Amino acid sequence: MMRSRANLLFRAAGVVWLATLATDVPSERACADEAPAKMVQGLAQQLLDRARALVQDDAVVQQFEQQFGPQFRQLYKTELHFMRLVTRPTKQQFEKIAAEGEAGLKGVIRRFARNGAAYSAGEQADPRTLIADALLQPVRTTLSPEQAARYQKELEQRAAARKRVVLLDLVAKIDKVLALTTEQRAQISTILENNWDDSWDHIQFLMYGGQYFPRMPEAKIDPLLTETQKAVWRDIPKGNVRFGLNLQVMLQGFEAGDEVWDDDQPAEKK
């Protein structure tokens, strides 16, 4: 689809350029016609740029898919297994959900291919969360409302656990540099929870980013600190550090096995 759109744009740009080359304009008219000429040239250039960008985009997505597609599929496979564990579908239901979720998986891969390592503030950078989101719709249309609700609830609990670990480890990071009291740790944890920013949710940042601190609600944290703590805290650079996508950290190079189905397995019907 992207290729055909790129072709269309290339053709349109070509038509514009041919038209401009074919027109013989006397030199005395050149000045008068300069403005519309520039407009057409600019338009043709925009068309060419956009067409080139589309071709490049397509190539980037293909290259990314070749390189990381298997890892994303691995994530998808483990997420499907989790869904099975929670909702207990029949084999047929499972296979239908897996097939319908493929489109969502491709969308996630495309999104990561385009973003690369650059995420804007607040953007979800965890592929598993996005893959789970993509599975929700086929789960809802294939399984009973009760089964779908169970899966949804587990995803919410996973998200809550993830948020809790980010808060805990952020406070631990601050504690390491400011030697907080027990009360300060609790107060800062509440402040961070009430001013949550999705961009804090980078596991690599919590694992390896010992010396990096994200932007935090300084105005709310500052009054809780002693003068010595304030002086140290002020000197610590804070910013949006991006570690990007690291599927190796997620998968550690290991593959989940194929789903095993037992004929005696209890299944729930829709």
Add this chain to the structure above:
Amino acid sequence: MSRPMLHRSLPAEGLEWALVALALLAVCVVGVDAQAPRKAAAPAVQPAVVQPAFSDDQFDQWVFQQDRNASVARQRLNSRLALHVDEIDHACKLTDEQKKKLQLAGRGDIKHFFDRYETVKQKFQLVKHDQQKVQEIWQAISPLQTTLQSGLFGVDSLLIKSLRHTLTDDQLARYGVIARERRAFHHRATVELAVTVLEQGMPLRDAQRRELITLLMNQTKPPRKSGQAAQYYFIMYQLGRLPEEKLKPLFDNAQWKVVSRQLNQFKGLEPFLRQSGQLSDEEDEPNKAADRPAAAKQ
């Protein structure tokens, strides 16, 4: 946590169609001389490859990283010392004499660090023009970086060791309470981080997650030293050494297959943990036959 909707494909699609329409319209109504002058591209200049000679500044940046140089690092370490003495004072209500003793001990830790730095720097001076030998000196720079990252005032520091001789029994007990609370807090943070990382390979149900966190809190020791990556690896190393009988029942077969493989790779972390000071001799208890580590059975 809010989860954004999946990104819609190509938001610029409408713009492209508008551009095509405009272009065709423009061709119909405008006659132009579009022979724009084209500039010849300037030949690319290939930069000469220069063999880098490492400067003293470069050495300082390797050692002090975000502090960049010894002066800034010293200032930061002095501030950290002030923080630690403040913290102990807050809990124990120190006398001026006690404060002075603790400050002296802390300054001893800072001096000890800079003595190590000077020793490595002297070695660097001898080899800084030889790239190959500078590579070798990394073995000496790395422990300095680790020390700075994990902090100078940990359990092995003069500051903490001097507490026993400086504080009264009552003060020591009060300090012990806040130290234990901090250790437990950091232990919890690292355990939950380890479980989150494990879950990236294979997600767990909420009940499984809670059980695993409880098991880890009860069966692993808090790290001896600060430093997030080393703490995380220390917990994973301990997790890999837990008896399979305790760990396996938490997972189903497919999960266990992935989790046990993940844990298996942490077996080889021992030298790293020893170097970073997380693992001491007391962790070297011989494995009993019944307590054969989970990872070893794979």
